[in-house]
Amino acid sequence: MPQTLNLAIVRLSAMGDIIHTASILPSLFDALKERYTLHLNWIIDSTFSAIMEDSPYINRLIPLPLKEAIKTKDLKTLLAMHKALKTESFDIVLDMQGLLKSALIAKTLNAQSIFGFQSPKESLAKLFYTKSIAIPYSSHILLRNATLAFGTFGLPIPSLETLKSPKDFLGFKSAQFPFISSIKNKKILCVLETSKPNKTYPLEKFLELTKLLNAKGYTPIFLSQKPITIPQNAQFYHIHSLDLAKIKSLVAQMDLVIGGDTGITHLAWALKRPSITLFGSTPRERFNLDTPQNLSLSANTNNDKNNFNIATLDPSAIFELTQSLLEKSLSKTFSRNNL
Missing domain, CATH: 3.40.50.2000 (Glycogen Phosphorylase B;)
Incomplete structure (x- = not known):
């Protein structure tokens, strides 16, 4: 019987990058379903949380008002976020952003393992990882994301052609626009x-x-x-x-x-x-x-x-x-x- 895996993805922003990362979820779930029952948590900046709110793959969305707190220098909110994150526990955390701030968030969580890019966008980020996965920064963004996620579990990496045609991974609530x-x-x-x-x-x-x-x-x-x-x-x-x-x-x-x-x-x-x-x-x-x-x-x-x-x-x-x-x-x- 598959064991439950409490997995967290840290991908705070921006809209397009969040979509790129989320597109690997259907193939990742399919690849892991015989080994694990995935309980997926996604840590995201509140500014972009609506993008992932209706995804059928996410069990829990954890929005953080990080961008606004940094912009307004709201130390009280930043400290409250830090305190709340320290109470969260996960089996594995994937830092899919590769920035110092996303790596710090991953490190703040109680996690058995933190995986990230060996060549993150900000090099200091990898100091906070348990293990880093190698793929050139110049690689296609879908292939780069898949290499980290699939490499974490020792799985074969899907082809770029496969990654460009994912199963549905987002959802939406219907809204009416009279002019249409x-x-x-x-x-x-x-x-x-x-x-x-x-x-x-x-x-x-x-x-x-x-x-x-x-x-x-x-x-x-x-x-x-x-x-x-x-x-x-x-x-x-x-x-x-x-x-x-x-x-x-x-x-x-x-x-x-x-x-x-x-x-x-x-x-x-x-x-x-x-x-x-x-x-x-x-x-x-x-x-x-x-x-x-x-x-x-x-x-x-x-x-x-x-x-x-x-x-x-x-x-x-x-x-x-x-x-x-x-x-x-x-x-x-x-x-x-x-x-």
């Missing part, structure tokens, strides 16, 4: 913002793309974090100020998501929605989630984080990929309707 019912054609979401300016596709380029879409009868939806002024020289809907739970529901209702290398385009991949990810200063070879329905374009030639090459991506090239994905979707719908 007025869209008679395919629903296309354009993500206007990312975490960094050099990963953000310019608004004027999105408007050029929108004019091409309008000519084919599509009215895209622009998504931004805050209200912004957008020139009314094309037809589009604009939605903003959504919390992460509503963003999950919105993405799940889309026929296509287009945006920079950011959490929301990665969310489309996770929710099995077609997407086009636009890479500028981040290396596509490390972060692409390419599948037949999740495509990408890259403007980067030298992996220089200080460049803004993403602005050179031609809207017409994005439009061509859009047509390809939407036509493929229409073809599948036609085939189902004629069975």
Whole structure:
């Protein structure tokens, strides 16, 4: 009979990185089910906890208001978190983030073993691990995460192709958006913002793309974090100020998501929605989630984080990929309707 394993994953942030890490859960559970009954705990920053709240693989989500406490220098909250974490006990802790703060959190827990990357993002982190797993920092993010998780248990590492097509690992609560019912054609979401300016596709380029879409009868939806002024020289809907739970529901209702290398385009991949990810200063070879329905374009030639090459991506090239994905979707719908 499989023994119960109380496992904790420390992956505090950010949205896309959390999604990358969570995507290995279905294959990890399958690989371990004969040996263990997994009780999975996930330690996450409160800012991003909604992303994982509905995952069928997580028994307990432990949100920490760490980002806000550090930002406001709230020592009282930091000490309270430290005190609470010291009461938690686990068989194994995986530091999937590789930062000093995530390693310190892992060390604060009562754990028999702490596993982390031999080449973490911050080298001091590995001082707090019981054992570290070797994989180059330059490896693809999905393969890097899987190597740590599977290597902890001495399991074979899945191929990158397998990791790019995981079983469902997120969930969401349905939310209604009244304007969606007025869209008679395919629903296309354009993500206007990312975490960094050099990963953000310019608004004027999105408007050029929108004019091409309008000519084919599509009215895209622009998504931004805050209200912004957008020139009314094309037809589009604009939605903003959504919390992460509503963003999950919105993405799940889309026929296509287009945006920079950011959490929301990665969310489309996770929710099995077609997407086009636009890479500028981040290396596509490390972060692409390419599948037949999740495509990408890259403007980067030298992996220089200080460049803004993403602005050179031609809207017409994005439009061509859009047509390809939407036509493929229409073809599948036609085939189902004629069975």
